[in-house]
Amino acid sequence: MNDSNFCKMIRMKRTPCQKYKLARNGILESEKAFDRFDEAAPSHLKTEWLARERIAQSSRLNDPSAMDEYEINIKKAPSKKEIELRLLEEGNAHNAVLSCKSVATWISTGLAIEEAQIALLIKV
Secondary structure: OHHHHHHHHHHOOHHHHHHHHHHHHHHHHHHHHHHHHHHHOOHHHHHHHHHHHHHHHHHOOOOHHHHHHHOOOOOOOOOHHHHHHHHHHHHHHHOOOOOOOOHHHHHHHHHHHHHHHHHHHHHO
16 A cells, blocks of 8 residues: 555646646746736726725725626627527518528528538538
8 A cells, every 4th residue: 555655646746746847837828827917907997907906905894795896797699590580580670582591591591401410520
């Protein structure tokens, strides 16, 4: 039993060294990405973000909800069915051109064909 633990401890040296090298490379990549983001962001937004961060940090002890500033608010994209329904409603509302198939029907048919092609490629 002791020999097994000793062998684990001896091999453990390699793992932190490898993880350190990966982390060091990750820092460089993160710095590059942050610099690109920092250059692209307008200066008035940067000052607004800094002000909001200072407010959140200063009031976090008394009001934990101040940390909600760091929450990510991403709107979910509409699903395929929601898009189809919206297109059908728009097509019915306009009724500009009388045809047996609306735009939404053509789009949903095209999507179904694409999905079938992808499924076929996966099987082949």
